[in-house]
Each structure stands twice: as C-alpha cells, then as structure tokens.
Amino acid sequence: MIETILPGAVTAVDTFADPPQATLFPEEESLISAAVHKRRAEFTTGRWCARQAMRRIGHRPSAILPGPRGEPRWPDGLVGSITHCPGYRAAVVAPTARVTTVGIDAEVHEPTPPGVLEAVSQAEERDHLAALRRDHPGVHWDRLLFSAKESVYKAWYPLTARWLDFEDARVTFYPATATFTARLDVTGPRLHGADLTGFTGRWVVGNGLLVTAITILEPALATAA
Template structure:
C-alpha cells in the first residue's frame, strides 16, 4: 500500500507478518541486546523490508544500523525510511539523485489515546480536526494528524540533523485530494540553495491502517 503514496522512483517493501526465519547481521543483533521480543520482531522485519527495497536498486544486503537519534543509517547514495505498527511493517528507499529525503509512517486505525492529541497538536490543527470529523466521522483524523507529523519528522531529520517537535510544524489535511501540507514554524535547512519552509505529503486510510508519506525531490520543481 505504501507505494501508492510515493513516486515510481521510490522502492518499497512491506509485510503484515513477521517472518520466523529472518536473520539479522551481527551488528544489528548487537543493537537489540536489551530489547523485548516485540521490539525485536518490529526491528527485524523492518530491516528485512529495507533490504528488499534496496535490492530493487541492486544494492546488496548490508547492516542497517542506527544513528544518534535512532534513525536508520542507509548505504551511501540512498535515502530511506522505515515504519512499523501492529500488523504492519514497511520500508522505502530512493537514490539521492532522485530524492533528498523520504519519510513514511503507519499507525493503527482508530482514535489516539486520551491526552495524546493535546500534546502533539496546535490549536488551529485541533479546530481543523473538529471540522473534518463533523464531515467524515468514520476517518480517525486525530490519528492521521499524528501519522502525518511523524512522516514530517522522518523527512526532516536527514536534512536538518536536529530535533523537530510536534509544535514546530503546522499540518493542514486536504480530504478531497488525500494530501497534506506541513508548514515549518522554525527555520529549516537549505536544500538545493533554497531554505526549506515545509513539506507536502499524501495519506491513505485502508485495511485498518493509517499511512502517510513525504517525498522530497532532490531538485526543486518550482
């Protein structure tokens, strides 16, 4: 499903179950020394999906380790993103000549737990969610907002190399086009000679999942 939200030049792989025969590289195993079984399964299947995506570019299987903030470390010349939630794992990858960054997130269909929305949203975002909910109550708009913001952070971090809080980007959801816009409320990095001021992305709600994805072109389109 995730490939529906991204350009054709992005390789994607996903899984709805955790393979029992999956094998990690020793360097990856070392990252899981203190992990519980649930985390081990998520990490392992995520890495399996990442290697399947990389294989579409002819990139051989290599360890995908973690950076200082837990971000995946992709092979040279590649950008990518990994996500997981209950019953779903996915990874996407692209060449740096095509994309400067990519961010994906998957969440279970359903409302956010009590108290979470206030911590991850701005007042204007909550007002928009109320309007959307009145028009289309079957869609978990609060979960979608959270999902979009997670994809924003994953697209942001490889470019900026620093934290971006939930309050640092204002997201507007467009239900008719199944797209969203994220306006940065803090200074962004310079990309291809221009300051980055925001992101555009696409979203999908299907089969018990909420998905969001952002693809940042390597070269400005306008």
C-alpha cells in the same frame, strides 16, 4: 499498501506479518539481543523490508544501524525510512541522485489515547480536525495528524540532524486529494536553492491502518513530475 502514496523514484516493501526468514546482521543483532519479542520482531522485519527494497534497486543489502536519535543510517548513496505498528511493517529506499529525503509512518486506525492530541497539536490544528470529523467522520483524524507529524520528522531529520517538536509543524489535510501540507514554525535548511518552509505529503487509509509519506525529489525529477 504504502507504494500507492509514493512516487516511482522510491522503492517500497511492506508486510502484514513477520516473515520467518527475516534475519539481522551481527552488528544489528548485538543491539537488539536483549529486547523483548515485540521490539525484536518490529526491528528485524523493518530491516528485512529495507534490504528487500535495496535488492530491488540493485544495491547490496547491508546492516542498517541506528543513529543518535534512533534513525536508520543508510549506506552511502541511499535515503530511506522505516515504519512499524501492530500488524504492519514497511521500509522505503531511493538513490540520493533521485530523492533528497523521504519519511513514512504507519499507525493503527483508531483514536489516539487521551491527552495525545493536545500534546502533539496546536489549537488551530485541533479546530481543523474538528471540522474534518464533522465533514468526514470515517477517518480518525487525530491519529492521522500524529502519523503525518511523524513523517515530517523523519523527512526533516536527515536534512538537518536537528530535533523537531510536534508543535513545530502545522499540518493541514485535504481529503479530496488525500494530501497534506506541513508548515514549519522553525527555520529550515537551504534546499535546492530556497529555504525549506514546509513539506507536502500523501496519506492512505485501509486494512485497519493509516499510512503517511513525504518525499522530496531531486530538482530534475521534480520538474519532470
């Protein structure tokens, strides 16, 4: 599902079930041994997806341990992202020679719980979503906003090793192209010769899910695309 919103430079593996053959490396196992079944399943399958993607690009599978913020720490030469929600797990990887950063997120296609939208959005975003609900009522835009901001953070953190609040990025959706932009309200890093001021992403709805993705290609690939 997620491969439809990613460029060819990124390799994706996703699944709608937890495969029985999914296993962990010992150092991963030690981190998750006391977790409840739900957490163990999503952690294990997410990393199984990541290792399948690594194999596809000719990279030897290895342990993927969490960093200080829980982010997956990828082997040298790779970037990637992992997501999971009820009924879906996915991972994407790419060589650093081709992709600068990537962030993905999947959510169940249903409204966010009460109070969540107000906690993750600015007033202008809520006005934007109100117009979208009126003109395109088939999408739970509040949940899509949450997903887009999760993808923003996952693309941002590997570049900066800095926290990014939900309110630090203002998202605008474009239904005609199934794309979105995220304008940063904080100072971004210098990237490819310019200050990073925002991200552009894509989204897809289907199978009871919302999935978002952000990819920044290395300059040579971006020019070719």
